[in-house]
Amino acid sequence: MNSPSRKPRVAVVFGGRSSEHAISCVTAGSVLAAIDPELYDVVPIGIATDGRWVLESGDPERLRIEGPDRLPAVDGDRATIALAPEASSTGLVVTEPSQPPRMLGDVDVVFPLLHGPWGEDGTIQGMLEMAGVRYVGAGVLASAVSMDKAYMKVVLAAAGLPVLPSVTVTAREWERDPAGCRERASTLGYPQFVKPARGGSSFGISKVHDAGELDAAIAEAVRFDPKVLVEVAAVDAREIECGVLQALDGTPETSLPAELRVGGDHEFYDFAAKYLPGESTEIDIPADLPDDIAAEIRGLAVRAFEAVGCEGLARVDFFVLADGRVVVNEINTMPGFTPTSMYPQMWAASGVDYPALVDRLIRLALARDTGLR
Incomplete structure (x- = not known):
């Protein structure tokens, strides 16, 4: 932990x-802009696409989407960072070409704003646990289970939560027995969604209207993950999301539920509808729901949070089916924090603005023990 003489250092x-x-x-740019520099000493660290850790720019303007072909990326040419755990503290060693290594300083807490595999799936959480470093958000198991949508359904169903029927297809199964995979998928009926089991941000997702579209959809999903989830499409369902945030005593609290409605040429909530400016997605906060349905959603959000053993935060996504039944779609342990992301918008509407949200997450991480909890 930090000494009283200095501010907590947040990586x-x-x-x-x-x-x-x-x-x-983009998420990091928003968070960096929101962290109060009077309260925290912030160290921005980027992980390049080749896996190198670098000391990055803290300029939020450099980390924003300027168009579909102008996406931000970590600058892999910057000074390399190495995590160097010691007996009593965790330091970051900065190494630069032709220069001796120098210690950047102790880190009190890591805010891992990584989405998808190699970050949101328990991998970085496991590394930080091994190093004895506090961090924001869910631990190893909750992160891994929630990232893998097939196992997430198993865990949620075992806890008595309603989920949509699905089957899992691996790249190996698809190569060895495509006819058998098609037969299993056909038991779900059509339409259906085919998606990477451990992906996010709608990459690799296809809506399949009939059996003739299945092969191409699986091929697209396999480009992102060798494990593919084929799932019943919730026809004419309303898409509702709910934020979960722990209070400082650990009690999970829920935001007002929100509804998203995708318009224009988007048949579902794809990448462009989520992140690109000028798209026609509409968001209602709070969602116009009967009181009993809203209460059911908030209760299920807490149950899902606790079923997978989450910590800190989560966004739980739901479908309200045409007959009024509520089913859990998925749980995100590190939801997006971009300016258009649902999670911070829901909490702002619930009375917790963006800076206060970020501050609470850091304070929760600073207060919890390292090791088994």
Whole structure:
């Protein structure tokens, strides 16, 4: 922990090796702009797409989307960072070409703003646990389970939460027995969604209207993940999201639920509808729901949070089906924090503005123990 004579040092880690590299950068830009420099000493650390850790720019303007072909990325040419855990503290060693290594300083907490595999899936959390470093958000198991949508469904269903039927197809199964995979997928009926089991930001997702579209959809999903989820499409359902945030005593609290409605040429909430400016997605906060449905969603959000063992924060996504039933779509342990992301918008509407949200997450991380909890 930090000494009373200095501010807590927060390492904001972003970028990463996944297909969501650019979205992680945008998220980091928003968080860096929101952290109070009077309260925290901030160290921006980027992970390049080749896996190198570098001391990055803290300029939020460099980390924003300027268009579909102008996405931000970590500058891999910057000074390399090495994590150097010691007996009593965690330091960051900065190494530069032709220069001796120099110690950047102790880090009190890491804010891992990584989306997708090699970051949101428990990998960086495991590394930080091994090093005895405090960090924001869910631990190893909750991160891994929530990232893998197939296992997430198993865990949620075992806890009695309603989920949509699905089947899992691996790249190996698809190569060995495509006819068998098609037969299993067909038991779900059509339409259906095919998606990478461990992806996010709508990369690799296809809506399949009939059996003739299945092969291309699986091929697209496999480009992002050798494990593919084929899932029943929730026809005419309303898409509702709810934020979960722990209070400083650990109690999970829920935001007002929000509804998103995708318009224009988007058949579902794809990458462009989520992140690109000028798209026709509409968001209602709070969602116009009957009181009992809103209460059910908030209760299920807490149950999902606790079922996977989350910490800090999560966004839980739901479908309200045409017959009024509520089902859990997925849980995100590190939801997007971009200016257009639902999670911070829901909490702002619930009375917790962006800077206060970021501050609470850091304070929660600083207060919790390292090791088994």
